Amino acid sequence: MASKTAVRTLVTAVKRPSPSTSAAACRCQRVATAQSSRQFSDAARPSPLSSNTKRYRPSISPHSRLVVKQTPPAARTIFIQTEDTPNADALKFRPNHDILPDGFPSSFLEYLSPRSTLAPPHPSPLAAQLLNVDGVTSVFYGKDYITVTKDSSTPWAHVKPEVFSLISETVTSGQPIVNTVENKTGEDGQGSSSSEAEATYAPEDEEVVGMIQELLETRIRPAIQEDGGDIEFRGFHEGQVMLKLRGACRTCDSSTVTLKNGIESMLMHYIEEVKGVQQVMDQEEEVAMKEFAKFEEKLRAQKGADAAPSTVGKGTLDTAEA
Structure with missing residues (x-):
């Protein structure tokens, strides 16, 4: 009996801890431990998507934007073909470009003097430049070719390079070869097939x-x-x-x-x-032929009747007598 009473007294004196109390104490201890190990900062927390450089969202920077460059138009190329004619003093230049525009009222144009290149109805800056070349006496325009005639004393080696350069520059620049202006005088400054109407x-x-x-x-x-x-x-x-x-x-x-x-x-x-x-010859050509014939006759009179002719060709005194 005494022993049972002693055990009962001991159990009463030593009480078991309450389950709710011990669980709360453990949670408080873990929170305190976690708070002591954490460090808080005012800086914004990085997003999981941008925390790694490999996860950045694609964006177009000013330096990586697509720039469309406008390529300049290709330079216009020109090929000029030369053709011999039965006249040794005339060469035919044929560029890959029309000389007379479509619907032109004449099949040809002929410029015999610098004045004709400025006169209406069809002045031509290119013809004016060609007649300024030393030795060139006339410029003839066909549909797709240019015939340049020189005097017999000037070699083609001195004329051809300048003619090539002037034609190439005019064609590649896109400038009009023949202009059309109002003809108030009614006289054609250039030779053309329009005179066939007369x-x-x-x-x-x-x-x-x-x-x-x-x-x-x-x-x-x-x-x-x-x-x-x-x-x-x-x-x-x-x-x-x-x-x-x-x-x-x-x-x-x-x-x-x-x-x-x-x-x-x-x-x-x-x-x-x-x-x-x-x-048929024009009035200017007839006057020129007569003057040239007088000049030839005067030279032959000075040199004597047995002297060799100074010039040979159509329209000269020697050809006329033959």
């Missing part, structure tokens, strides 16, 4: 003239244009066809042969009304 012939010969013009256009003109020239129909009188040669054919020594053996023979073969062909 051809003279009798009204009863209109049918014959039509056949002549058709033959000139389809058979004769293309062949002459290949030689760097052209031809004009000036009239038809008493069976004679009046024609004028242009370009390289105008000063060619074989122009008379071309008229008689080539053109005249063809016209007489196809058109029985044609009896012959005559070459």
Whole structure:
């Protein structure tokens, strides 16, 4: 009995800890330990997406923006082909560019003096520059070629480089080769096929003239244009066809042969009304021919009758006497 009473007294004296009290004490202790080890800062906490440099969101910086560069237009290239003509003093220059624009009222233009390059209706800055080249006497424009004629005393080695340079510069720059201005005087400053509208012939010969013009256009003109020239129909009188040669054919020594053996023979073969062909010269050309003939005669008088001719070619005194 005494022992049971002693045990009961001991149990009462030593009480077991309450479960709720011990759990609260443990939680307080863990919180205190965690607070003592943490350090707080006012700095903003990094986002998990941006805490690593590899996780940055893509953005376009000013230096990495796509810049579209405008490439300048490619330089225009030009190829100029030269062709010989039956006239040793005339060369045909054919650039890969039209000389006369589409719809031009004439099939050719011819400039015989610096004044003609400024006169209406078709002045040409390029022709003015070409006539300023030493030795150049005339400039002829076809549809897609330029015929340059020089005097016989100037070699082509001195003329060709400047002609090449002027044509290349004009074509590559895009400047117009031929301008059109109002013609108030009514006189053509340049030789052109527009003068064919002023051809003279009798009204009863209109049918014959039509056949002549058709033959000139389809058979004769293309062949002459290949030689760097052209031809004009000036009239038809008493069976004679009046024609004028242009370009390289105008000063060619074989122009008379071309008229008689080539053109005249063809016209007489196809058109029985044609009896012959005559070459027409402008007033300025006739005056120049007469003055040149006087000059030749004076030289021969000074040198003597047995002296060799100073010049040889069409229109000279020696050719006229032959």
